[in-house]
Amino acid sequence: MSEHNDSQSLVTITLPDGESRSFPRGATGYDIALSIGKKLAHDALAVSVNGRAMDLHIPITDDASVEIVTFDNPLGREIFWHSASHIMAQAIEELFPGTKFGAGPAVEQGFYYDIASEHRFTDNDLEAIEKRMIDIARRAVDVCREEMSREEAVAYFSSERNDPYKVEILEDTLKDTPRVSIYRQGAFADLCSGPHLPNTSRLKAVRLTNISASFWRGDASRESMQRIYGIAFPSEKQLRQHLARMEEAKKRDHRKLGSELELFMLSPEVGSGLPIWLPKGAIVRGELESFLRDEQKKRGYVPVYTPHIGNIELYKRSGHYPYYSDSQFPPLTYTDDLGREEQYLLKPMNCPHHHLIYSSKPRSYRDLPIRLTEFGTVYRHEQSGELNGLIRARGFTQDDSHIYCRPDQLVDEICGAIDLTKFVFATLGFEDIQIRLSLHDPENREKYGGTSEVWAQAEKDVREAADRMHIDYFVGIGEASFYGPKIDFIVRDALGRKWQLGTVQADYVMPERFDLSYVGSDGQPHRPVIIHRAPFGSMERFIGVLIEHTAGNFPIWLAPVQVAVLPIVEDVHDYATGIHRKLLDAGIRSDLDTRNEKIGKKIREAEIKKIPYMVIVGQKEQSAGEVALRRHRKGDIGNLGVNELKEKLLTEIRERS
Incomplete structure (x- = not known):
């Protein structure tokens, strides 16, 4: 017993x-x-x-x-930073009584909290809040979870805490949740599902980094709030290391380098979030587009072009208008000579246009797969506080392709799209890649089109393709698009930051909405399946990440200027001009610097411009029919004959090394 x-x-x-x-x-x-x-x-x-x-x-x-x-675990960092946001809120409440609190999540690098206060926070306030957070940590305040009914929580946040934002969450987002949890630490309490640190003493170092404006629940029609960002660590050493990385990130900021290297510009006269490509940036973008176009041509893709606006009914039919109405520009209303009113929308997605191209004529099972591709510019009305140069813009170009195939071809085509995406990233030096299988959330079916059976089949297909390609992936529930599951490629840059770039998506929903069909071998109509595929994702975002990943040191095949020809004295200008012309004739982008400046200054300026190669020519080189070659950031390589130089550069460009 x-x-x-x-x-x-x-x-x-x-x-x-x-x-x-x-x-x-x-x-x-x-x-x-x-x-x-x-x-x-x-x-x-x-x-x-x-x-x-x-x-x-x-x-x-x-x-x-x-x-x-x-803390070494990504989940641990998320829990630590979310707990730090609660400690920050407690510090703010102690220093600025009457403050109300919105949302305070962990993010990729730290945390933030949206707060409502009559006080306008300054950098001096951030220092005071940091000190109070460390004080709270030294108190070793226990963090205690308490469960209660939703009704009890509403009463608690209505009277004892008097926090209307938490009440709204309880009465709206959590209206169907019978029991909720509250985390208490000292006199502070917050509505939260947790988990959290066991007590505040785990926080040893903190830095509050930024204050920005935000809107409650991201809705511009709601009240404005102040968002305070920060990051925290279990040790001072980790904070120092992080701040060093942040200093390096500032040097690599694509907006700073974009201006210094004359790649792109942003102008309020054009509009926020609408980048303009300058000649050198247009070369980088053009080379990337040519690279992908050539590779796609080898793999059976055919190009199309579609307009920048479309009738609003097209996007209602696809579902993009109702699903993404908050992030779209207002419709353009047009009345014709007969008084008939039509509404047009700046194109938020290329997909519906491609579906119409597919349906423009009858298709046979023998025609499939059909792979349409376009560098199509789309427009999203992102919140002004979320804009970030090229990385978060309102007008951007997607390397968008749609593959229309039979169900029996689907897994093979997904594998082909995965292979292309991996090839693109490998060519551009992104070696640390995570892959997320983005599935739907069965608890929130109203977010998605199609039936449960369709979703089960689509998710089975993407899993089978991922397994066949032997890719190591993790699952993200609720990360799917409204029309299908995705395979998302998340790259880690030179500073260890993660960026979601390429994507491959399976879609059984749009063929139904657009009544797409092909005639099968049985003579009967059948539905194709669509794969949405974009290795770069957005050209703007990809190039912004690439600038920061490389610190603007592009490989020679992408560099706007590939070679700077630098004569030492005026006597060799004719010789330098001949080398410059020979490089240009070979298709090598070359600049000739014949200014009356010392060679040391010319070299320094070419280094600052991050030109991959410098060709130095003086009287000795002219006499020998050679050049002295320098590599950016590496120094002298040695002397080469002019033809040898040309072949070396062409080989490196051709191999995209």
């Missing part, structure tokens, strides 16, 4: 390495971490139980797979 009771009082915990251990029923994540080692217990922030993140001190009452979450 006692043996039976003993076995009933134990749970089996399976650790990430596959080891199983027995613990008393009700043991916590902290207990498990401590059994492994004191350091792990010291570093533990939370615990993952059967894949679900939980507070470190919640009892575990059933057999489970358990992972101790530390």
Whole structure:
């Protein structure tokens, strides 16, 4: 009898390495971490139980797979930074009583909190808030989770806390949630699902970085709020390392380099978020487009062009207008000579236009797959506070392709699109790539078109393709498009930052909405399936990321100026001019600098312009019929004959090395 009771009082915990251990029923994540080692217990922030993140001190009452979450884990950083946003809110409340709090999530690099206050926050206020946050951390305030009914929470935030934003969330977003959780730390409390740090002492270093304007729930018609950004760490050393990376990021900022290297401009006279490509930037963009066009041609894609506006009924039919109405420019209303009114929309997506091209004539099963491709410019009315040079713009060009295929061809075509995307990233030096399988959220079906059966099939197809291509992926529930699941490519740049760029999407929904068909081998009409595919994603965003990844040091095939010819003295100008002309005739982009300046200054300026190669010519080189070659950031390479120089450069350009 006692043996039976003993076995009933134990749970089996399976650790990430596959080891199983027995613990008393009700043991916590902290207990498990401590059994492994004191350091792990010291570093533990939370615990993952059967894949679900939980507070470190919640009892575990059933057999489970358990992972101790530390700051080294992406989930651990998210929990740490979200907890830091609560500590910041507590500090603000202590320093500025009466402040109301909106949303305070963790983000890719830190956290923010949207707040409503009559006080206009300044940089001096940020320093005071930082000091108070460290003070709260030193108090080692316990962070306690409390569950209550939604009605009790509404009453709590209506009276005791008097926070209307939390009440609105409870009465709107969480209206169908019977029970909710609140996290308390000292006198501060916040509506939150958690998990959180066990107490505030884990925070050792913090830096509040920025104040910006925002709107409640991202709605420009709602009240304006102040958004305070920050980042926090478990040690001062980690903060110092982060700040060093941020300094490097400032040097690499694509807006700064874009101006210095004369790549693009942004002008309020044109409009916010509408970049203009300057001649040198147009070369970079043109080379990227030519690279992809050539590769797509080899793989059976055919080009199309579509207009920049379309009748609003087209986007209502596709679903883009209702789904994305908040991020679209207002419709253009036109009345013709007969008084008939029509509405047009700046094109938010290229897809509907391509679907009409497909349906413009009958298609046979023998015609498929049909791969249409376009560098199509689209327009989105992004919030002004979210604009970020090329990376977040209102007008941008997508390397958009749509593949129309039979269901039996779908997985092969998805694999082909994955292969092309991987080839593009490898060519451009993006080696650290994560792949997310973006699936729909079955708990929120109203967000998506199509039936549950269609979604099950589409998600089966993308999984099969991903597995066949042997790609390591993670699953993102709720990250799918409204018409289908996606395979999203997330690249990590030279500073370790993540950017979501290329995508491949499977779509069974649009063929139904546009009544697309082909005649099968049985003579009957059948529905094709569509693959939406964009390796770059947005040309603007991709180039912005590429500038920051390379710090503007483009490979020679992309560089706006590939070679600077720098004569040392006036006596060799004719010789330098002949070399310059020979390079231009070979299709090598070359600049000739015949200014009356010392060669050291010419070299320094070519380095600043990040020109890959410098050809130095003096009387010695002229006499030998050679050039002295320098490589940007590397220095002298040695002397070459002019034809040898030309062949070396052409080989490097051709191989895109």
